[in-house]
Amino acid sequence: MSGCPGAGEPADRAARVALTWLAEPGNRAVWTLVQQAGAPAALDRLLDGDIPDARLRSAVTARLRSGDPRRVAEIALRRADRLGARLVVPADDEWPTRVDDLATLELDAGGIVNQDTRPPLCFWVRGAPALGETLERSVAIVGARASTPYGRHVTTDMAYSISGKGWTVVSGGAFGIDTAAHRGALAADGRTVAILACGVDRPYPAGNSAMFDRIAERGLLVSEWPIGAAPFRHRFLIRNRVIAAITAGTVVVEAAARSGATQTMSRVLALGRPAMVVPGPVTSAMSVGCHEILRGHPYARVVTSATDVLEEVGRIGEYLADPPRGPEHRRDSLDEESALIMESLPSRGALTPEELAVGARLSLRTVLRRLSLLEMAALVVRTGDGFALSPDQRPIRHSDE
Amino acid sequence: MSGCPGAGEPADRAARVALTWLAEPGNRAVWTLVQQAGAPAALDRLLDGDIPDARLRSAVTARLRSGDPRRVAEIALRRADRLGARLVVPADDEWPTRVDDLATLELDAGGIVNQDTRPPLCFWVRGAPALGETLERSVAIVGARASTPYGRHVTTDMAYSISGKGWTVVSGGAFGIDTAAHRGALAADGRTVAILACGVDRPYPAGNSAMFDRIAERGLLVSEWPIGAAPFRHRFLIRNRVIAAITAGTVVVEAAARSGATQTMSRVLALGRPAMVVPGPVTSAMSVGCHEILRGHPYARVVTSATDVLEEVGRIGEYLADPPRGPEHRRDSLDEESALIMESLPSRGALTPEELAVGARLSLRTVLRRLSLLEMAALVVRTGDGFALSPDQRPIRHSDE
Numbered sequence: 006m007s008g009c010p011g012a013g014e015p016a017d018r019a020a021r022v023a024l025t026w027l028a029e030p031g032n033r034a035v036w037t038l039v040q041q042a043g044a045p046a047a048l049d050r051l052l053d054g055d056i057p058d059a060r061l062r063s064a065v066t067a068r069l070r071s072g073d074p075r076r077v078a079e080i081a082l083r084r085a086d087r088l089g090a091r092l093v094v095p096a097d098d099e100w101p102t103r104v105d106d107l108a109t110l111e112l113d114a115g116g117i118v119n120q121d122t123r124p125p126l127c128f129w130v131r132g133a134p135a136l137g138e139t140l141e142r143s144v145a146i147v148g149a150r151a152s153t154p155y156g157r158h159v160t161t162d163m164a165y166s167i168s169g170k171g172w173t174v175v176s177g178g179a180f181g182i183d184t185a186a187h188r189g190a191l192a193a194d195g196r197t198v199a200i201l202a203c204g205v206d207r208p209y210p211a212g213n214s215a216m217f218d219r220i221a222e223r224g225l226l227v228s229e230w231p232i233g234a235a236p237f238r239h240r241f242l243i244r245n246r247v248i249a250a251i252t253a254g255t256v257v258v259e260a261a262a263r264s265g266a267t268q269t270m271s272r273v274l275a276l277g278r279p280a281m282v283v284p285g286p287v288t289s290a291m292s293v294g295c296h297e298i299l300r301g302h303p304y305a306r307v308v309t310s311a312t313d314v315l316e317e318v319g320r321i322g323e324y325l326a327d328p329p330r331g332p333e334h335r336r337d338s339l340d341e342e343s344a345l346i347m348e349s350l351p352s353r354g355a356l357t358p359e360e361l362a363v364g365a366r367l368s369l370r371t372v373l374r375r376l377s378l379l380e381m382a383a384l385v386v387r388t389g390d391g392f393a394l395s396p397d398q399r400p401i402r403h404s405d406e
Numbered sequence: 407m408s409g410c411p412g413a414g415e416p417a418d419r420a421a422r423v424a425l426t427w428l429a430e431p432g433n434r435a436v437w438t439l440v441q442q443a444g445a446p447a448a449l450d451r452l453l454d455g456d457i458p459d460a461r462l463r464s465a466v467t468a469r470l471r472s473g474d475p476r477r478v479a480e481i482a483l484r485r486a487d488r489l490g491a492r493l494v495v496p497a498d499d500e501w502p503t504r505v506d507d508l509a510t511l512e513l514d515a516g517g518i519v520n521q522d523t524r525p526p527l528c529f530w531v532r533g534a535p536a537l538g539e540t541l542e543r544s545v546a547i548v549g550a551r552a553s554t555p556y557g558r559h560v561t562t563d564m565a566y567s568i569s570g571k572g573w574t575v576v577s578g579g580a581f582g583i584d585t586a587a588h589r590g591a592l593a594a595d596g597r598t599v600a601i602l603a604c605g606v607d608r609p610y611p612a613g614n615s616a617m618f619d620r621i622a623e624r625g626l627l628v629s630e631w632p633i634g635a636a637p638f639r640h641r642f643l644i645r646n647r648v649i650a651a652i653t654a655g656t657v658v659v660e661a662a663a664r665s666g667a668t669q670t671m672s673r674v675l676a677l678g679r680p681a682m683v684v685p686g687p688v689t690s691a692m693s694v695g696c697h698e699i700l701r702g703h704p705y706a707r708v709v710t711s712a713t714d715v716l717e718e719v720g721r722i723g724e725y726l727a728d729p730p731r732g733p734e735h736r737r738d739s740l741d742e743e744s745a746l747i748m749e750s751l752p753s754r755g756a757l758t759p760e761e762l763a764v765g766a767r768l769s770l771r772t773v774l775r776r777l778s779l780l781e782m783a784a785l786v787v788r789t790g791d792g793f794a795l796s797p798d799q800r801p802i803r804h805s806d807e
Binding site (some may be wrong): 017102155158159220283284285286287288292293296299300306310313332357359360362363368369370 | 556559560639678684686687688689693696698700701704707708710711714758760761763764769786788
């Protein structure tokens, strides 16, 4: 939206805050409206009751009974100012562009949370470093709250070493593995970012307040929810998509069967990012989720140390020489293998990854990895069972002229 | 060789024993000679000094200084008879046909042991059950001698449950994980087989004698080496190929970095059999080898329980409706996917697995699994980087008639 007139100006910023208050972040209908019309116009439409999506309409109606969104936004922005927190929107230089890849995330079947996976409209940030730059070289380390001494030991060690290599450690601020990850990074005097599911003014859990203060001094507290927002249960699941999308890769250390970490991992895999798992004793309930991910996802990788982790995320750099900024430069910055795939795609119609592997003379694994990145870069689009060139990447044909 | 005149008769049996004494089992040159001329003629040629392979020639010359192979074989067979042990050769009904798949194993680069991977010429067996039948539904569980309580606990549990489901547990009789595997199976009153690297008259290590006696009562002690053979160090690595090939799949529980278990696993993977790994704490030196295998081999699978293991080996049955017996029936008994692959192969020339995946409209993973089995069944052969129909599977072309 950075190209929209007025993007990044006060009206745009306030509208994004109001929209996040009206509907939970990630809402597909809201995000689509903002993409089409810009945030202020989207807010106008919602306030006018011009909402085709029935679920969103009833949510907005209910919300409007408790306040005026424009007024709520105004207050939140003023309170943030007093607190030393700032709002970051896509038009800002410090916007972490990786989260926009959520736009390409396929919708899973299932509940509401699985549908609310669109990119954030804005972030509230506490801490000095620039958001995007801090997250450029970052790894998420997440896991169980009810962790074991083994899990916390491995996490602290890993976060300490990753941090020592100049990478930012991202986690969710919860007890257990998250806390060990933040603490490990702080112990190394490294940068760490807590992605919260509530306002940055009252990071949850309160038992970690001292740690949150230290994070805000050296790193960042980040949230999509406005100042004052409470950590409702469903918000953690919505938040998890940001942890998956904002980092170069995610490590899970200890997770119970079918837990939040498992859900985060499926987002990481869907985004084509390195999905890394620390194994543990098969006799430990807290490693069941980890082994479940490894058994269920052929692309999830075992990692046993910071070295393994940096080897996995380091590979990202091989694929796209430069993170794509605008559509005009995107194709020029492609690595050789991605270029081969682009050249193998027909001007009309789709090919399966297997067909592309043959056409581009690459391994299927390489093709799948590259396709994920090309899809994120909006150079290719997913069709039923294959991939095709994005409409704007198709060569101009004579008959079209 | 079951089709050779005289196969399975006393001269064939004695010659196989003599050949195993003259050169270590798995020797490529000896095995090729036996395939071409039969065991008695192969022995004659070796004793006449008609040996093109220089390494084998010097080994045989050295060996002949310490005795007459025919006489050694005669004594070994007589001693076996007194001990209640028997010799099993490929012509026997109880021959475990799966080991013949070693004939298709690609040679790795590297040392002597890596070249000596041909199928066994014979087995010495102590115990009542028929060898082939006992191993038909069998899983190998192997791992470190210097195991931890965690590894032994998991192994005992797993072996107990696998055994309780009617599967035979195969291991190597060593201290540590091997012992836990045998003991777990014995505790379930199940069948267990120890594949030894020395004579079945003196199973190694002697500290496990009581266990070996129990195994011989309910299961089998098996070795390629004649009665009286000592457990030389290099023999364990030669023996490992049999553990990999004789079972439906292999589980590694605890292994040090670059250990024997890692080598066994590479054989298992090369044979296209389920290669299963029990993860452990990343802080344990005894799990480093396990995680190394998982990181290095995309087809190695995490298993956490007997259920996981049986799920993996159970799949074997899906691929070939019936274990192929003779070449004439092999193609008829193919499952649909294997048949699709066979039909996709050209009458001359090879295709890569990726090309076959496209041609047969199957996933690459399916194609790779099926190709391994088709290769074992000698229906396809591996070429430089692809697969081709075996010469006897090629359709007769008019120009050839």
